[in-house]
Amino acid sequence: MEKRVLIATFLSMMIIFLFWQSFQKPATTNNRQAGAQVARRAQALPPAAAENSPQAKVAPVESPSQTEQVVTINTNTSKISIETKGGGIAKWQIKDKNGQWVSMTPTAAAGQNQILALQTGQEAYLATVIFSADKKELSLSDAEQKAITLIGKTADGLEITRNYLFKGDGYLLKTNIGFRNTTQVPLKVPGFNLWWGPGLNPLNNKVEQNTANAWLNGKVARKLKPEFQAGEIRWAALDTQYFIAALIPAQTPFSGVVSEKNTEKKISIGVSQKESLLSAGETRQYQVDVYAGPKEYYTLKTLGLKMEEMVGFGYLGKFVYVILENINKVVHNYGWSILILTLLMQVILFPLTLKSYKSMAEMQKLQPLMKQLQDKYKNEPQRLNVEVMNLYKAHKVNPFGGCLPMLLQLPIFFALFNTIKNAVELRNAPFIFWIKDLSLPDTIFSLAGLNMNVLPLLMGIGMFIQQKMTATDPQQAKMMMFMPVIFTVMFWSFPSGLVLYWFVNSLVSMIGQYVIMNKKPPKVEVVKA
Numbered sequence: 328m329e330k331r332v333l334i335a336t337f338l339s340m341m342i343i344f345l346f347w348q349s350f351q352k353p354a355t356t357n358n359r360q361a362g363a364q365v366a367r368r369a370q371a372l373p374p375a376a377a378e379n380s381p382q383a384k385v386a387p388v389e390s391p392s393q394t395e396q397v398v399t400i401n402t403n404t405s406k407i408s409i410e411t412k413g414g415g416i417a418k419w420q421i422k423d424k425n426g427q428w429v430s431m432t433p434t435a436a437a438g439q440n441q442i443l444a445l446q447t448g449q450e451a452y453l454a455t456v457i458f459s460a461d462k463k464e465l466s467l468s469d470a471e472q473k474a475i476t477l478i479g480k481t482a483d484g485l486e487i488t489r490n491y492l493f494k495g496d497g498y499l500l501k502t503n504i505g506f507r508n509t510t511q512v513p514l515k516v517p518g519f520n521l522w523w524g525p526g527l528n529p530l531n532n533k534v535e536q537n538t539a540n541a542w543l544n545g546k547v548a549r550k551l552k553p554e555f556q557a558g559e560i561r562w563a564a565l566d567t568q569y570f571i572a573a574l575i576p577a578q579t580p581f582s583g584v585v586s587e588k589n590t591e592k593k594i595s596i597g598v599s600q601k602e603s604l605l606s607a608g609e610t611r612q613y614q615v616d617v618y619a620g621p622k623e624y625y626t627l628k629t630l631g632l633k634m635e636e637m638v639g640f641g642y643l644g645k646f647v648y649v650i651l652e653n654i655n656k657v658v659h660n661y662g663w664s665i666l667i668l669t670l671l672m673q674v675i676l677f678p679l680t681l682k683s684y685k686s687m688a689e690m691q692k693l694q695p696l697m698k699q700l701q702d703k704y705k706n707e708p709q710r711l712n713v714e715v716m717n718l719y720k721a722h723k724v725n726p727f728g729g730c731l732p733m734l735l736q737l738p739i740f741f742a743l744f745n746t747i748k749n750a751v752e753l754r755n756a757p758f759i760f761w762i763k764d765l766s767l768p769d770t771i772f773s774l775a776g777l778n779m780n781v782l783p784l785l786m787g788i789g790m791f792i793q794q795k796m797t798a799t800d801p802q803q804a805k806m807m808m809f810m811p812v813i814f815t816v817m818f819w820s821f822p823s824g825l826v827l828y829w830f831v832n833s834l835v836s837m838i839g840q841y842v843i844m845n846k847k848p849p850k851v852e853v854v855k856a
Contacts, residue, residue: 394457395410395411395412395457396410396411396460396463397409397410397411397417398410398411398460398462398463398464398465398475398477399463399464399465400464400465400466400467400475400491400493401464401465401466401467402466402467402469402493402494402495402496403422403467403468403469403495403496404421404422404496404497404498404620405419405420405421405422405493405498405619406418406419406420406428407419407420407493407500409460409475409477409491410441411457411458411459411460411477412454412455412456412457412458413441413444413453413454413455413456413458414441414444414445414453414456414458414477414479414487414489415441415442415443415444415445416432416441416442416443417432417441418430418432419431419432419442419619421498421570421619421620421621423621423751423754423755424621424751424752425754425755427755429570431527431570431572431619431620432527433524433525433526433527433593442522442523442524442572443502443521443522443523443615443617444521444522445504445519445520445521445522446519446520446521446522446597447517447518447519447520453479453487456479456480456481456487457479458477458478458479458487458489459477459478459479460475460476460477461475461476461477462475465493467493467494467495468495469495469496470495470496471494471495472492472493472494472495473492473493474490474491474492474493475490475491475493476488476489476490476491477489477490480509483510483514484508484509484510484514485506485507485508485509485514485516485605486505486506486507486508486509487504487505487506488503488504488505488506488507489502489503489504489505490502490503490504490505497620498618498619498620498621498626499616499617499618500616500617500618500619501577501614501615501616501617502614502615502616502617503612503613503614503615504521504612504613504614504615505610505611505612505613506605506610506611507605507608507609507610507611508605508606508607508608508609508610509608510607511607511608512607513604513605513606513607514604514605515602515603515604515605516602516603516604516605516611517602518582518599518600518601518602519599519600520585520597520598520599520600521574521597521598521599521600521613521615522595522596522597523565523572523574523595523596523597524565524587524593524594524595524596524597525587525588525589525591525593525594525595526591526593526594526595527565527566527567527570527571527572527594537565537566537567537593537594538550538565538566538567538594539551539553539563539564539565539586539594539595539596540563540564540565540566540637541556541560541561541562541563541564541584541596542560542561542562542632542633542634543556543558543559543560543561543583543584544558544559545559547633547636547637551584551586551596552586553586553587553588553594554585554586555583555584555585555599556583556584556585557582557583558583558584559580560576560580560581560583560584560598561575561576561632562574562575562576562632562634563584563586563596563597563598564596564634564637565594565595565596566622566637568748568749569621569622569749569751569754570619570620570621570622570751571618571619571620571621571622571627571634571637572617572618572619573617573618573619573634574596574597574598574615574616574617575615575616575617575618575630575632576598576613576614576615576616577614577615577616578612578614581598581599581600581613582599582600582601583598583599584596584597584598584599585597585598585599598615600613618630618634621751622637622638622749622751623751623752624638624640624645624648624750638749638750639745639748639749640742640745640746640749640750641741641742641745643738643739643741643742644741644742644743644745644746644749646742647668647739647742647743647746648746648750650668650671651664651665651668651746651750652752654667654668655752660757660758661752661753661756661758661765661824662756662757662758662759662762662765662824662827663758665743665747665765665824665827665828665831666827666831668743668828669828669831669832669835670831670835672739672832673832673835673836676736680836680839681839686724689722689724690724693718693719693722693724696718697715697718700714700715700718736832740828740829743825743828744821744825747765747766747822747824747825747828748766748822748825750766753765753766753822753824754766756824758823758824758827761781762782762823762827764823765822765823765824765827766822766823766824767822767823768780768783768819768820768821768822768823768826769781769782769823769826778819780819780823780826782818782823782826782827782830783815783818783819783821783826784815785830786814786815786818786826786829786830786833787811787812787814787815788811789830789833789834789837790810790811790814790815790833791808791811792837793833793836793837793840794808794810794811
């Protein structure tokens with residue numbers, strides 16, 4: 328094989344290796360190591376709320392006469408539990424496309440780590456208030472829409488209302504927070520944060536996939552630092568690889584977004600509001616819509632809030648996703664869809680691939696002449712380079728012709744990687760035989776702690792055969808034999824859908840290469856430059 332092709336191959340390998348390294352490393356987000364979680368939340372309050380002592384601002388609550396309760400809500404897609412103590416949500420489960428229930432909330436004792444709880448100062452605001460609820464449970468069909476209202480009151484006469492409006496289908500919830508001054512004198516409403524967290528989807532233990540994001544000041548901000556950021560906010564979201572929980576302020580604007588990371592490296596995110604003053608009898612409302620569900624591209628796109636960017640396909644990945652989805656509408660199996668997509672890509676690249684194989688075949692034909700030139704000018708490297716280029720020119724051979732299709736495969740590979748890695752549709756999507764989940768490695772059994780994956784082994788064997796077919800120089804052949812081993816190791820923990828694409832792509836390329844390269848070459852005569 329020509330050295331330039333060898334160099335291009337190793338460059339391609341290094342690009343994939345670096346990409347693999349970034350895939351293996353946990354995503355980096357800044358981590359505060361100071362103090363307990365509640366102390367960090369006090370520091371994260373907006374300046375207007377943090378500059379004054381919370382204990383001086385928050386009035387003691389009335390001694391409740393009612394007892395604590397848990398209000399349950401059941402729809403076809405969600406199971407939600409609201410605790411009347413604190414008025415937040417203790418549990419939120421959603422049903423995925425395979426009918427499995429997935430937790431969207433952290434696991435905690437009652438009254439702790441409620442999502443959509445109000446936080447201010449060093450304690451959860453209203454954490455000791457026991458609200459009265461107008462309903463004990465709700466069950467909704469797809470077409471229904473029902474609400475639950477909770478009302479609590481502080482000792483100084485500030486009435487707090489929590490209203491939750493549920494829909495029978497989908498993953499959207501509307502929540503309203505109301506403050507009413509029931510006295511004849513002005514009352515202060517302390518600055519507060521409306522939180523989701525810490526953590527999202529505890530069934531997924533990969534800490535690096537919990538990230539805080541927001542649409543802040545007109546643009547989408549990714550992987551927010553654990554701090555308060557002031558500005559115009561459209562939404563704040565906590566997401567994992569396949570799921571997302573987003574707080575979407577409506578009507579009344581909030582002051583900014585706040586995020587934090589606790590000692591267990593679990594992330595929380597919230598929208599923040601400054602301290603305000605209510606005159607006698609005045610009421611103030613804060614409405615926040617909530618989306619808690621899978622990161623389905625088209626579902627998020629319909630919200631019109633650029634939240635589909637959180638899926639992480641990238642520009643070319645979106646194109647691949649659309650093709651894959653349309654193929655799957657016909658075949659109803661993502662494994663076969665990936666195979667068809669692979670063949671489709673081969674057809675699109677066939678003219679360039681054919682040219683590449685022909686260029687490689689022509690390079691092989693010139694090997695005897697190259698050997699003659701190397702022997703003749705072995706002590707004149709500059710003259711050798713000139714004569715080699717003259718040889719290429721005389722025989723109309725492009726030494727880089729075999730590299731182009733290989734390099735074109737890389738962006739397609741990365742796009743498909745992002746699609747398979749991030750598309751929730753491929754989660755738990757089976758193919759055939761032992762491949763039960765295209766988003767995970769195709770492990771058939773474990774031996775001494777090592778997962779035995781079939782597709783990477785098949786891919787490595789295919790690459791080994793392909794290298795034997797193409798390498799003509801013995802020294803280069805020995806070097807190239809390392810590539811199947813390296814690629815097998817790199818692909819070992821990749822999603823089986825991605826390895827399936829690469830294996831089939833290599834198999835089809837190997838067949839085409841065999842046909843072209845094994846045509847009986849005509850005898851090559853020396854052409855004078």
